[in-house]
Amino acid sequence: MxxxxxxxxxxxxxxxxxxxxxxxxxxxxxxxxxxxDPAFGGTAPTITNVKQIFSTGYAFAALxxxxxxxSWGNDAxxxxxxxxxxxxxxxxxxxxxxxTGGWLNNNxxxAFAALxxxxxxVTWGSTEVGGSIPTDLESTLNSGVLKVYANNSAFTAIKNGxxxxxxxxxxxxxISGTLxxxxxxxxxxxxxxxxxxxxxxxxxxxxVEWGGAFDLVPSYISNSSDKDFVAVxxxxxxxxxxxxxxxxxxVATWGNTPDPKAPELNGTNTVLKIYANSTSFAALRxxxxxxxxxxxxxxxxxxxxxxxxxxSGKAFAVLxxxxxxxxxxxxxxxxxxxxxxxxxxxxxxxxxxxxTTIYSTIWAxxxxxxxxxxVTWGDGVSGGDSSSVA
Numbered sequence: 001m002x003x004x005x006x007x008x009x010x011x012x013x014x015x016x017x018x019x020x021x022x023x024x025x026x027x028x029x030x031x032x033x034x035x036x037d038p039a040f041g042g043t044a045p046t047i048t049n050v051k052q053i054f055s056t057g058y059a060f061a062a063l064x065x066x067x068x069x070x071s072w073g074n075d076a077x078x079x080x081x082x083x084x085x086x087x088x089x090x091x092x093x094x095x096x097x098x099x100t101g102g103w104l105n106n107n108x109x110x111a112f113a114a115l116x117x118x119x120x121x122v123t124w125g126s127t128e129v130g131g132s133i134p135t136d137l138e139s140t141l142n143s144g145v146l147k148v149y150a151n152n153s154a155f156t157a158i159k160n161g162x163x164x165x166x167x168x169x170x171x172x173x174x175i176s177g178t179l180x181x182x183x184x185x186x187x188x189x190x191x192x193x194x195x196x197x198x199x200x201x202x203x204x205x206x207x208v209e210w211g212g213a214f215d216l217v218p219s220y221i222s223n224s225s226d227k228d229f230v231a232v233x234x235x236x237x238x239x240x241x242x243x244x245x246x247x248x249x250x251v252a253t254w255g256n257t258p259d260p261k262a263p264e265l266n267g268t269n270t271v272l273k274i275y276a277n278s279t280s281f282a283a284l285r286x287x288x289x290x291x292x293x294x295x296x297x298x299x300x301x302x303x304x305x306x307x308x309x310x311x312s313g314k315a316f317a318v319l320x321x322x323x324x325x326x327x328x329x330x331x332x333x334x335x336x337x338x339x340x341x342x343x344x345x346x347x348x349x350x351x352x353x354x355x356t357t358i359y360s361t362i363w364a365x366x367x368x369x370x371x372x373x374x375v376t377w378g379d380g381v382s383g384g385d386s387s388s389v390a
Contacts, residue, residue: 020057020362022073025374026050032062036361041073056101056110056125057362067093069114071124077101077110078125087122088114094122098150100129100167107172113155119143121157130155130167134176140164147185151193152239154211158185163200169212170196181208189234189273192242194255199242205231207244215255221246236274236281238294243274243281251283264291264302277311278362280329284309288321295329312378313362317341323354325367340377341365347375 022036030049036042041060047070050062059073061081068089073079078099081088088094094114101110111125121141125131130150133141140159147158154167154175163183166176182203183190191200196212206224207217220228221244230246237243241255249270265271270286279295290303295314303326308319315329325348327341341348348355348367355367355375364378 023361023366024053024060026053039074041079045070045072054097054099054112056099056112058101058108058110061097061112063094063097069094071112074110076126077108078112081124084122084124093117096148098148098155100150100153100155113148113150115145115148119145121145121148128168128172129153134166137164137166137176140178149191149193149198151198151211152195156198158183165198165210175212179210189236192235192237194237194242195239199235201232201235205247207232207235218252218254221252236276238276238280239278241294245271245274275309275311277316277329278313282309282316290318310358310360312360312365317358317365319355319358323351324349325355344375344377
């Protein structure tokens, strides 16, 4: 059986893209299969006509072709949408879903927010992390919303000329409000999130941030009147650090990882895109080389001939131009995040059946090959073992 693996969009911010311990996939017939820890949604319900799958850390939500939504996994963390099913599955379809959820002040949480075709927002899951819209924002979020983003503990809705946010800060204290900010949602990577902070590029190329906890944006990218200002075109984030590509092809960062002043990132070799996991960055440059830094990567390191980059919680997997797969990262002293693919290397480097793309949970990778088969590695309970998938 061939699968169309769509565990959310791989282009979404790190905090939105992963279920902690399960995979879900859409089959060719529009039904869903899941594997991994059943408590996290590793057993899928019987549903058909599914268009896309989204996840909190502990649950999945499937958006069907008719605009209706089915969720499963941990009920408290987004797996049960029955309380808002009438609003979600009414005459006006859901067009997109975002999610919060993870460890917050030593507790587990998770919530979904559904954007409907009429520009309104519906939420469900943990009220602590945005699963319930504050009363004073209900009318604001009832129309005119263009896009919804999420970090670990809060949602942000983009409207024309403003952003609306609600949820919690890193200490589980409620936050909500509205800011007069112009953000062009039609541009890619216009907004990024750390665990508790949002940062977005304004129409003049400057960066502004908001949320529960953050370090101030450097003036040379936040203040267009600064003598050293260079406009930002794309922005990315780990769980505690932001990285931005500027229009001159250079990189600026702020947060817990110091600004990389290395020659590899100063614009002499244009950075095309940055990839992030929870602790590290990997920057793809115009010559198909990658510069990696942060987390468990000591200093800067350059890898040549890269085609695509993917990430688990603390590891990266790359497809090289020759079709081979390379992995790195993880925790010091252990192989927990899929950083070691050596035992499936023969399958991943078969030139007669090459890997076309790679997906991930926080603990494991799944590689989709040309013939539609799937190769997994990493923590078996958390999706690294797909042997039970029919």
